Amino acid sequence: MSSFEKLELAAQHPKMGAARPELSMTARILVEGRYIVIYEPQSEGVLVVAIVHGMRDPEHWM
Incomplete structure (x- = not known):
């Protein structure tokens, strides 16, 4: 699966990635x-x- 395909999948299923509350609540x-x-x-997709x-x-990620 390409990077873009993975991001498109995340846009359709925003909670598929691991939560990182130490970075922000969402x-x-x-x-x-x-x-x-x-x-x-986001309400429609995700914001990278x-x-x-x-x-x-x-x-030092953010």
């Missing part, structure tokens, strides 16, 4: 290869907040 993440996609569910390399310290 933040979720998807792991895509070496990268972490941080997103917020950041894409970070998976080796980065989570304290």
